[in-house]
Amino acid sequence: MTPEQAGAFLTIDLKAIAENRRSLQAHLGNATECAAVLKADAYGLGAAAVAKELYRTGCRTFFTAYAFEGTVVRSVAPDAKIYLLHGEWEGAETLCLENGLIPVFGSLRQIENWEAYAKKLGKTLPAALHVDTGMSRFGLTPENVDAFCARPPEGLKFELVISHLACADDKSSPKNEAQLAAFDAACARLKEALGYDFRRSLAASDGSRLPDSRFYKDIARPGIALYDNAVRLDARVLAVFNAKAGQTVGYGATFELNEDKRLAVLSIGYADGFPRSLSNKGMVVLCGRKVPVLGRVSMDLTVVDATGIPWEELRAAQTAEIFGGKIPLKEFAALAGTIDYEILTNLGKRIYRRYISEGGEG
Amino acid sequence: MTPEQAGAFLTIDLKAIAENRRSLQAHLGNATECAAVLKADAYGLGAAAVAKELYRTGCRTFFTAYAFEGTVVRSVAPDAKIYLLHGEWEGAETLCLENGLIPVFGSLRQIENWEAYAKKLGKTLPAALHVDTGMSRFGLTPENVDAFCARPPEGLKFELVISHLACADDKSSPKNEAQLAAFDAACARLKEALGYDFRRSLAASDGSRLPDSRFYKDIARPGIALYDNAVRLDARVLAVFNAKAGQTVGYGATFELNEDKRLAVLSIGYADGFPRSLSNKGMVVLCGRKVPVLGRVSMDLTVVDATGIPWEELRAAQTAEIFGGKIPLKEFAALAGTIDYEILTNLGKRIYRRYISEGGEG
Numbered sequence: 024m025t026p027e028q029a030g031a032f033l034t035i036d037l038k039a040i041a042e043n044r045r046s047l048q049a050h051l052g053n054a055t056e057c058a059a060v061l062k063a064d065a066y067g068l069g070a071a072a073v074a075k076e077l078y079r080t081g082c083r084t085f086f087t088a089y090a091f092e093g094t095v096v097r098s099v100a101p102d103a104k105i106y107l108l109h110g111e112w113e114g115a116e117t118l119c120l121e122n123g124l125i126p127v128f129g130s131l132r133q134i135e136n137w138e139a140y141a142k143k144l145g146k147t148l149p150a151a152l153h154v155d156t157g158m159s160r161f162g163l164t165p166e167n168v169d170a171f172c173a174r175p176p177e178g179l180k181f182e183l184v185i186s187h188l189a190c191a192d193d194k195s196s197p198k199n200e201a202q203l204a205a206f207d208a209a210c211a212r213l214k215e216a217l218g219y220d221f222r223r224s225l226a227a228s229d230g231s232r233l234p235d236s237r238f239y240k241d242i243a244r245p246g247i248a249l250y251d252n253a254v255r256l257d258a259r260v261l262a263v264f265n266a267k268a269g270q271t272v273g274y275g276a277t278f279e280l281n282e283d284k285r286l287a288v289l290s291i292g293y294a295d296g297f298p299r300s301l302s303n304k305g306m307v308v309l310c311g312r313k314v315p316v317l318g319r320v321s322m323d324l325t326v327v328d329a330t331g332i333p334w335e336e337l338r339a340a341q342t343a344e345i346f347g348g349k350i351p352l353k354e355f356a357a358l359a360g361t362i363d364y365e366i367l368t369n370l371g372k373r374i375y376r377r378y379i380s381e382g383g384e385g
Numbered sequence: 386m387t388p389e390q391a392g393a394f395l396t397i398d399l400k401a402i403a404e405n406r407r408s409l410q411a412h413l414g415n416a417t418e419c420a421a422v423l424k425a426d427a428y429g430l431g432a433a434a435v436a437k438e439l440y441r442t443g444c445r446t447f448f449t450a451y452a453f454e455g456t457v458v459r460s461v462a463p464d465a466k467i468y469l470l471h472g473e474w475e476g477a478e479t480l481c482l483e484n485g486l487i488p489v490f491g492s493l494r495q496i497e498n499w500e501a502y503a504k505k506l507g508k509t510l511p512a513a514l515h516v517d518t519g520m521s522r523f524g525l526t527p528e529n530v531d532a533f534c535a536r537p538p539e540g541l542k543f544e545l546v547i548s549h550l551a552c553a554d555d556k557s558s559p560k561n562e563a564q565l566a567a568f569d570a571a572c573a574r575l576k577e578a579l580g581y582d583f584r585r586s587l588a589a590s591d592g593s594r595l596p597d598s599r600f601y602k603d604i605a606r607p608g609i610a611l612y613d614n615a616v617r618l619d620a621r622v623l624a625v626f627n628a629k630a631g632q633t634v635g636y637g638a639t640f641e642l643n644e645d646k647r648l649a650v651l652s653i654g655y656a657d658g659f660p661r662s663l664s665n666k667g668m669v670v671l672c673g674r675k676v677p678v679l680g681r682v683s684m685d686l687t688v689v690d691a692t693g694i695p696w697e698e699l700r701a702a703q704t705a706e707i708f709g710g711k712i713p714l715k716e717f718a719a720l721a722g723t724i725d726y727e728i729l730t731n732l733g734k735r736i737y738r739r740y741i742s743e744g745g746e747g
Contacts, residue, residue, distance in 0.1 A: 024453045027476030063656035063684055063735070088685045089735065091386045109623060109652060109685065114389030129650075130624035132700075155626075159634040159642075159680070160688050161650050164626050189638050198638055261471060262492035264517075264526050272521040276551050276560055280521075288491075288523050290471060294425035294730035299723055318521070322425055322726055323450045323471065326522050338494075361661055364684055368656035369731055373425070373451065 029375035030290030030323070031258040032342065035068045037076040037380045039253035044082060047231055047245055055239040058084035060227065060246035061096055062108065067296075067367040068250055069376050075099040076380060077249075086127075086244055090115045093124040106151055106183065109161075116140045120148075127151040127185060129161040134176050141178030151183035152213070156205035157198055158189045168209055172216035183222045183242070184210055191229035191238075199230075203238060251363050255347030256370070258291035260309070263329055263337045272326050273318025278303055287314075287329040289343055292322045295371040297345065298359040301325075305358060308344035310336045391737035392652030392685070393620040394704065397430045399438040399742045401615035406444060409593055409607055417601040420446035422589065422608035423458055424470065429658075429729040430612055431738050437461040438742060439611075448489075448606055452477045455486040468513055468545065471523075478502045482510075489513040489547060491523040496538050503540030513545035514575070518567035519560055520551045530571055534578035545584045545604070546572055553591035553600075561592075565600060613725050617709030618732070620653035622671070625691055625699045634688050635680025640665055649676075649691040651705055654684045657733040659707065660721040663687075667720060670706035672698045 026032065048057035059082050065073040070092060074085060078100040086106045087093045093105045104125065110133040111119055111126035119126060128134045128150060141148045152171075155162035162185075163171060186206045190196035206225050214220055222241040228248035230238050266286050272278040287309060293299040297320055305316035307327050314328045329337055346355035346366075356363045388394065410419035421444050427435040432454060436447060440462040448468045449455045455467045466487065472495040473481055473488035481488060490496045490512060503510045514533075517524035524547075525533060548568045552558035568587050576582055584603040590610035592600050628648050634640040649671060655661040659682055667678035669689050676690045691699055708717035708728075718725045 025476075028451065028453045028480060030451060030471065063733070067656075089390065089392060091390045092735075109392065112621075112623075114387075118390060130626065132624070157633065157638075158636075159628045159632045159648060160683065160686055161624060164628070166627065189633065189636055192637075196638075198633075259474070261474075262494065262523060264492065265528065266521045266526070270521045271519065271551065271560075274520075274551055275554075276519075276558075286521060293727045294429075296731070299727045321522065322730060324522055365655045365661045368684060368733070369658070371425070371730070372734060373454075 024373075024375055026375050026377065029259070029373070030261070031256065031295055031345070031374045032377055033068070033370060033374050034255040034257070034347070034377045034379060035072070036253040037072065037378055040068075040073060040249050041076050041080040043249045043253065044077060044245070045080065047243070047248060051231060051239050051243050052236065054241070056084055056242045057231075058082065058086060058224075058242050058244050059249055060086045060244050062086065062088040062092055062246070063368045064092070066246060066250050066364065067370045068254065069378070070095045071099055072376075072378050078103060084242060090118045090122070090124055094118065094122050097122045097124070108153070110153070112136060125149050125151055125182070127153050127183070129153040129163065131163070131167050131170060134171070134179070138176040138178055147178050147180050150179040150181050151185065152181050154184060154186050154206065154209045154213075156186040156202040156209065158187050160187070162186060165209075168212060172212055175216050181213070181217060181221050183224060184213060185224040185244075187227065188225065188230045188238070191227065191233060194233055199233065199238070247364055247367075250367065251352055254352065254367065256345040256374070257342040258289040258297075258307075258325070258345055259342055260337075260340050261288045261290045261324070263287045263334075271318070273302075273321060275319055278318040284328060284330045285332065285337070286317065287327050287337065287343070289325045289327060290323070291345065292324050293320050294322045295374055296366065296369040297325055298361070298366075298369075300359050300361075305355075306350060308349045310340050313349065386735075386737055388737050388739065391621070391735070392623070393618065393657055393707070393736045394739055395430070395732060395736050396617040396619070396709070396739045396741060397434070398615040399434065399740050402430075402435060402611050403438050403442040405611045405615065406439060406607070407442065409605070409610060413593060413601050413605050414598065416603070418446055418604045419593075420444065420448060420586075420604050420606050421611055422448045422606050424448065424450040424454055424608070425730045426454070428608060428612050428726065429732045430616065431740070432457045433461055434738070434740050440465060446604060452480045452484070452486055456480065456484045459484045459486065470515070472515070474498060487511050487513055487544070489515050489545070491515040491525065493525070493529050493532060496533070496541070500538040500540055509540050509542050512541040512543050513547065514543050516546060516548050516568065516571045516575075518548040518564040518571065520549050522549070524548060527571075530574060534574055537578050543575070543579060543583050545586060546575060547586040547606075549589065550587065550592045550600070553589065553595060556595055561595065561600070609726055609729075612729065613714055616714065616729065618707040618736070619704040620651040620659075620669075620687070620707055621704055622699075622702050623650045623652045623686070625649045625696075633680070635664075635683060637681055640680040646690060646692045647694065647699070648679065649689050649699065649705070651687045651689060652685070653707065654686050655682050656684045657736055658728065658731040659687055660723070660728075660731075662721050662723075667717075668712060670711045672702050675711065
């Protein structure tokens with residue numbers, strides 16, 4: 024796909040992403056390494072390009088969910104640490120080993136499988152551990168930690184222990200302090216049982232912004248904090264036309280024109296990640312003006328109100344802004360009834376990704 | 386990506402898709418050709434595999450939105466008609482020509498561009514036309530049709546004229562009849578102005594199911610009707626664990642356990658197209674039982690209630706059904722507050738696509 028053939032364009036400012044990490048690193052201080060989370064194709068931005076820029080600008084620790092995501096990072100970050108947040112399971116061991124990917128185990132069963140694998144190879148394998156401290160989602164529970172400590176696995180060297188905060192977006196939540204205490208307690212027990220120390224990681228994006236540096240630990244794992252101000256989405260103006268009072272717009276005829284209007288149809292729809300929940304509700308920026316979505320969002324098309332914009336201006340308009348300029352991503356997401364994370368990770372593959380790096384647009 | 390490495394699996398029954406088209410063709414009768422709409426990567430199912438099977442079983446007319454989508458179909462359907470529903474614009478002409486893709490023009494501006502291109506080449510180029518009959522979305526408006534008929538473009542041979550129904554899902558909607566009348570009138574005018582006849586297409590999936598065969602015209606363009614009963618989504622059970630009363634689940638601690646429970650975490654999240662709107666609301670099928678989603682859906686993980694399922698059964702469970710078995714796709718979509726189209730087209734690229742064809746699974 025070339026830009027000429029595409030209907031929508033995601034502009035990804037790699038310089039801004041690198042700068043976000045640098046500035047977060049400065050905030051975290053020298054005792055904490057600022058890593059980067061690149062799962063879900065770097066939140067939809069393209070893991071290879073993002074990883075390459077972050078590696079070039081000094082990032083040496085990355086997190087993905089899956090092993091096949093880790094291999095993409097490995098291809099551009101030859102000597103980086105790459106951790107897999109989903110751990111690993113039977114059948115994916117070789118991929119991990121060949122690419123130097125380190126699973127972050129979240130269950131005893133995963134650990135048993137990896138232990139058996141190490142035994143089979145007759146090697147000591149690097150590993151990491153996720154302990155649950157209050158998400159009740161993934162990670163060893165307190166009773167799992169008991170079992171782990173009663174008989175630490177053989178042939179595995181745990182170099183990192185992580186947990187995840189449930190409410191770090193609310194710095195006044197008492198859950199933060201409770202999770203920190205649970206994490207410290209679990210780490211102390213694990214250290215004693217293993218007989219050696221390891222690095223610790225608790226904070227993701229929101230955790231890295233908590234005012235209290237006790238949350239930062241050895242490694243911070245920002246994801247969205249690296250990306251949310253570095254993207255902009257535009258869609259092609261496919262056609263502009265006049266419509267008469269009484270006409271209805273889109274599927275289900277949910278919007279009826281109460282006066283003659285000028286409409287524009289954009290080459291973007293819910294298949295591209297412009298949510299259908301923005302039907303009769305969304306806003307885009309056309310010729311510098313915020314204008315509303317009319318009718319239902321279709322799979323590949325969205326109609327907006329272009330009334331009042333002169334023909335000459337409209338005919339010169341190649342694209343309309345969806346978010347990232349006059350419409351902040353977070354505002355766009357809120358209007359759609361969700362969060363920026365879901366918007367970015369649902370951007371479709373038909374969208375052309377355009378990267379801005381130090382050398383200019385690429 | 387191999388199945389062993391994946392977290393979620395979309396099973397696509399190509400035989401069922403072919404059978405859906407055959408049965409729709411039988412319903413439409415001999416006067417109507419049943420085409421297939423393959424835009425948005427065949428509604429997320431994989432355009433290459435779907436096109437190949439449909440072509441093998443006799444389909445000879447396909448519709449995509451973009452030229453780059455048309456090339457995927459062309460690679461497996463050498464002599465098929467392939468129409469582009471977004472028409473074309475400056476910069477994508479060569480791709481169309483080289484791949485024999487026929488744009489369905491929806492604005493005078495697009496037509497002018499194509500006319501200039503034909504003139505430059507000194508050739509007559511095939512073309513198709515979209516007339517708007519009540520969607521107010523894409524297609525020539527009545528005033529555009531006037532202008533078109535006043536001076537039919539030179540160097541273009543219009544072989545197909547289409548329109549699109551706004552309310553075909555409601556067979557009692559008076560809009561259907563109004564659009565049919567407007568379409569017939571527009572076609573009559575175009576035929577007179579062009580001085581030759583062309584094929585006509587009005588019905589998409591819902592239109593093809595309207596009881597009145599006057600809607601079927603020469604070509605029907607089903608999309609979702611080919612796919613909605615031919616897919617099934619499953620997700621890997623990543624871990625199972627016990628949780629105690631008082632614990633909270635997931636981000637924001639939005640679900641608090643009122644009793645001790647057994648939980649399972651699935652390797653799927655909103656980045657994969659399991660909508661975040663299903664937080665504390667969705668259902669999945671685990672070990673044959675419908676069980677609820679607890680807490681917020683995360684980007685890559687979803688926690689469900691596995692209480693009451695014996696450990697032995699749970700440990701043997703490799704996957705849970707998301708939809709397409711006990712949970713119909715439409716029911717899943719409704720629970721998420723949307724429609725099956727949006728669910729399918731938002732399924733993420735991390736999901737492993739597994740095809741069932743005549744030769745078995747592939």
